[in-house]
Amino acid sequence: MSTQTAAPPARDRTDGTAPAVEVRDLVKRYGRSRTAAVDGLSFAVRRGEVFGLLGPNGAGKTTTVGILTTRVTKTAGLATVAGIDVTADPVGARAVLGVVPQRPNLDRSLDARGNLVWHAAYHGVPRARRRALADELLERMGLSEKASTNPDELSGGQAQRLIIARGLMHDPQVLFLDEPSTGLDPQARLFVHDRVTELAASGVTVVLTTHDMDEAAKLADRVGIVDHGRLLALDTPSALVAGLPGEATIDLVLTGADVEALRGRLGARRGVAGVEDLTADGADATHLRVSVDGEAGAALAPVLGTVAEAGATVSQVELGEPTLEDVFIDLTGRGLR
């Protein structure tokens, strides 16, 4: 018989006053790479917060989450989850965090329920609890009918929901979701969003990385925008948007203009706060977003007048408000990585 006493629940072993997640001066250099994938990153996530980590491809988001979830070794700096130093105590850290990775990594030798039960066993959830908990989470994720299905026979969205269920099997304090809705259809995406909101309401801290600005604006209490492994901005989505120049946007799709000359002419107009070229690669027509002070309607006539003077033909006009995507483009530019 084992003389070991059962470990106390993970919740009791952590520092309840520490931030849910903290990285300080975090650095990661892969192999002999001269540039750092994470280059002195610092931020803290509050308990119960939904925190969005945004950045272009290669910005260092997955690496940061990899360090926090003990899958990647840091080069320097500090990374803690629920007050536990992930490098000094990776086992303790893994007990209080859950991970939903970018690439599905379900065990194909087990069915859906088996994947959940095995994960719970790995984390020391008592045998008597495992199956009931698995069934409860399968139900919550809309997967009850798939309990005995092999992961290979699940759709991408179902597999993703199963991975989220798996991440929750040991009752983590912090759940890391790496691009949770990539490849999901609109229903599955909304379903995942609802579950994230529900988790946060139940006190679980959620850290999500995403390329989807609407998703970040909708779900995240605060977002950190990173590029080249550094933090460029951190605030609530609305504060970030409010910090942009201009209060409204006029999107123009047009042809027949010298784009740079037109941008210059528009930018010189009173009331115009900025002009972004959003033309998609290979597109025939030019897409400009003009940020204006005050109401878009009032600025429309003079803006269109300037476009006409430049000899361009407008095929589409749309009035709107700046979004998190504008913040992202303003900070990280348009270039593809």
Ligand SMILES: Nc1ncnc2c1ncn2[C@@H]1O[C@H](COP(=O)(O)OP(=O)(O)OP(=O)(O)O)[C@@H](O)[C@H]1O
């Ligand atoms: N295992 C690895 N070995 C070497 N370099 C790596 C490795 N993983 C990532 N990198 C490099 O580190 C940098 C950051 O990559 P990372 O995957 O963290 O970015 P990301 O922001 O998550 O990007 P994406 O949005 O494309 O997932 C990139 O330049 C990438 O090439």
